Amino acid sequence: MPRPDMRAERIPQILDAALLVFARSGFDQTRMEDIAEQAGLSKATIYLYFSSKDELILALLKRFFDQSFEALTALQTAEGPVAVRLLEWTRQRMAEMQAQAAFLSIGFEFHALAARQETSRQLVRQSYAQYRRGIAALIQQGVEQGELQAINVEELAVAIISIYEGLTVLWMLEPGTVDVVGVAEQAVRALLVCYGRDN
Amino acid sequence: MPRPDMRAERIPQILDAALLVFARSGFDQTRMEDIAEQAGLSKATIYLYFSSKDELILALLKRFFDQSFEALTALQTAEGPVAVRLLEWTRQRMAEMQAQAAFLSIGFEFHALAARQETSRQLVRQSYAQYRRGIAALIQQGVEQGELQAINVEELAVAIISIYEGLTVLWMLEPGTVDVVGVAEQAVRALLVCYGRDN
Amino acid sequence: MPRPDMRAERIPQILDAALLVFARSGFDQTRMEDIAEQAGLSKATIYLYFSSKDELILALLKRFFDQSFEALTALQTAEGPVAVRLLEWTRQRMAEMQAQAAFLSIGFEFHALAARQETSRQLVRQSYAQYRRGIAALIQQGVEQGELQAINVEELAVAIISIYEGLTVLWMLEPGTVDVVGVAEQAVRALLVCYGRDN
Amino acid sequence: MPRPDMRAERIPQILDAALLVFARSGFDQTRMEDIAEQAGLSKATIYLYFSSKDELILALLKRFFDQSFEALTALQTAEGPVAVRLLEWTRQRMAEMQAQAAFLSIGFEFHALAARQETSRQLVRQSYAQYRRGIAALIQQGVEQGELQAINVEELAVAIISIYEGLTVLWMLEPGTVDVVGVAEQAVRALLVCYGRDN
DNA sequence: TATGAATGAGGGTTCATTCAT
DNA sequence: AATGAATGAACCCTCATTCAT
Structure with missing residues (x-):
């Protein structure tokens, strides 16, 4: 599991990318690959920070409302x-x-x-x-x-x-x-x- | 292509079934198989009346608002x-x-x-x-x-x-x-x- | 789920193919694709008759000893x-x-x-x-x-x-x-x- | 490449760990990560001493019979x-x-x-x-x-x-x-x- | 008209391996 | 010497869709 400082950088990076592609294609039609590309990372790297697509969506949901x-x-x-x-x-x-x-x-x-x-x-x-x-x-x-x-x-x-x-x-x-x-x-x-x- | 009177019976039957399972699982998480089961038909039969899943969703959308x-x-x-x-x-x-x-x-x-x-x-x-x-x-x-x-x-x-x-x-x-x-x-x-x- | 008569034909066909490729490469190194090819079927067809690779291995195990x-x-x-x-x-x-x-x-x-x-x-x-x-x-x-x-x-x-x-x-x-x-x-x-x- | 005295310490340490986890899960189902954890080392460290998983297995095989x-x-x-x-x-x-x-x-x-x-x-x-x-x-x-x-x-x-x-x-x-x-x-x-x- | 059977095309997830530090 | 971080390559499994009967 990556160190805290790396996580602090990657997690927003991934969530931002996810936001973009989810908005464009919807949760289900979006592939993890799409998020990875948008984030400039590889698919497998996403899984270093989020254990599944569902968890990523949940994390996005939380951030979405926290910010609001x-x-x-x-x-x-x-x-x-x-x-x-x-x-x-x-x-x-x-x-x-x-x-x-x-x-x-x-x-x-x-x-x-x-x-x-x-x-x-x-x-x-x-x-x-x-x-x-x-x-x-x-x-x-x-x-x-x-x-x-x-x-x-x-x-x-x-x-x-x-x-x-x-x-x-x-x-x-x-x-x-x-x-x-x-x-x-x-x-x-x-x-x-x-x-x-x-x- | 089935006769008109058959269509008049099957189409609402399928749309009703689709409404139910779509409501339960969402468009993407619902499989054609689920709709077929709910309708008491086989998967292939659905395709006699709707050429694709997307078309089925569109038909549902139309009916949804027409009724309203x-x-x-x-x-x-x-x-x-x-x-x-x-x-x-x-x-x-x-x-x-x-x-x-x-x-x-x-x-x-x-x-x-x-x-x-x-x-x-x-x-x-x-x-x-x-x-x-x-x-x-x-x-x-x-x-x-x-x-x-x-x-x-x-x-x-x-x-x-x-x-x-x-x-x-x-x-x-x-x-x-x-x-x-x-x-x-x-x-x-x-x-x-x-x-x-x-x- | 396929009818009994179809199952009676496909199941031995798949098990025979599995036996061959498992013997050649081992359970884990064998891909479902390999079994499918050997059986002259598509990967997805295997899953019509066996719900997972593990189940296929178990079925093979049973047949292996039954015959003996x-x-x-x-x-x-x-x-x-x-x-x-x-x-x-x-x-x-x-x-x-x-x-x-x-x-x-x-x-x-x-x-x-x-x-x-x-x-x-x-x-x-x-x-x-x-x-x-x-x-x-x-x-x-x-x-x-x-x-x-x-x-x-x-x-x-x-x-x-x-x-x-x-x-x-x-x-x-x-x-x-x-x-x-x-x-x-x-x-x-x-x-x-x-x-x-x-x- | 580590010095000889380091190798003399690490190699048995790794082989012992591998023996344990291989016995538990089999060669293919065991991940390099599992071996590393069991050895109290990191995955990458294993690769300082064994160039691949296969080589590790071979080394184990040799030791296995030599001891016997x-x-x-x-x-x-x-x-x-x-x-x-x-x-x-x-x-x-x-x-x-x-x-x-x-x-x-x-x-x-x-x-x-x-x-x-x-x-x-x-x-x-x-x-x-x-x-x-x-x-x-x-x-x-x-x-x-x-x-x-x-x-x-x-x-x-x-x-x-x-x-x-x-x-x-x-x-x-x-x-x-x-x-x-x-x-x-x-x-x-x-x-x-x-x-x-x-x- | 209806469907059992089949499959091509992915998609999520995993993992051996690499490399910069 | 050691490892945190990253990734390319697979692999299992799923599913929309097709077709012979």
């Missing part, structure tokens, strides 16, 4: 009105999603995996739950500061994340037609103000 | 206030989604396919576009009848469908925690009333 | 003095061994397998035990008919079989030098007359 | 009646075989190798020939001293060694059932007295 939520904590400790912060966050997230368009298929494939395998589902679930709690905590700040009216905070967070997720699908299908930043902003604004209110 | 929107036309010609009809539709759709939970993975896999293949993307896009137009037309009715305020109808439709899509993901991950029917209803109500409005 | 002992029963029911019959049997066995020289390596490899795997050992042990019992029963006939003196019949059978086995090794090493038929005959004769006697 | 016959010369120069010495030798040899039970599989695998490769066969043959000559010389002593009757000395030696070899197989299969020391002793005694005699 570092920004979230920053969001909660930032200054200013909650609504402003959340809308800024919304814009950033949608922009980021567009920038990462090439990798969207991997996210959908993770959903498919999660929908059919308990192991994957648990991993993905934890990430989304953490995500949801982050958004909910932010909204709760707004409520406590009197900026937002008291409603079901958890549900509102779910609705907002749903907007993000759903828009990702629709934008992927029609990138030219759907103004994802605009719709996301408007929808989140509407939800913040009106969700759970009698109208 | 038959109810939509009924929605537009029904009676009563638009908001009531849309909320009822929302409830039905979420209930239907829960009832079809076992097949959700297929939907996600279609998204993954669409994200990486132009051919699949066009198919899925058309379905979603038709869907979006249906919802938009309904909202437009409400605007014309003075029931809803004039806003960007197309965008609102996109936001509403996003809620459906996103909630499907979140519910799949935590079926016990997320009250999809409730959240969907509240969110759609909020969007209908507040989307695009200054608040 | 059909003649043994005939030996016990034949007419004439026991000593004469046993010596005739000895000559035949050694001649047969020489005729099958090309396959000796398989026998040795079975011994190696048996020496290190419980599963294989049980199979081989049963065959040898059956063999030993056959020889012992024959000798017992001689004792009961007053032809041979009473001694430890079981042990004598073990000694005789050891001669067969050991001579096989020595002959394999020096086929030109060792007169297996002659030595086997003389040795068995000596054992029959003198084993366990005070001299 | 050091005692043989002692046997010929010892005092006392030949029969007594040979029977003592027989007992020792069978006891030694039982003590080395764990390594029997290697011997059988050498037989298999010898049966299919000329190179290995020559090596093994020389060892057995030397062995046979040793036993024959001993018997010849007995004949010349008038202790044993004149018969075909070479053939008798072959018969005796066959007993050793054959009993090894039978004992390996049924260590609890076969009294190898007893049978070997009785059988050798019978052969000494009666082999080649008219009875």
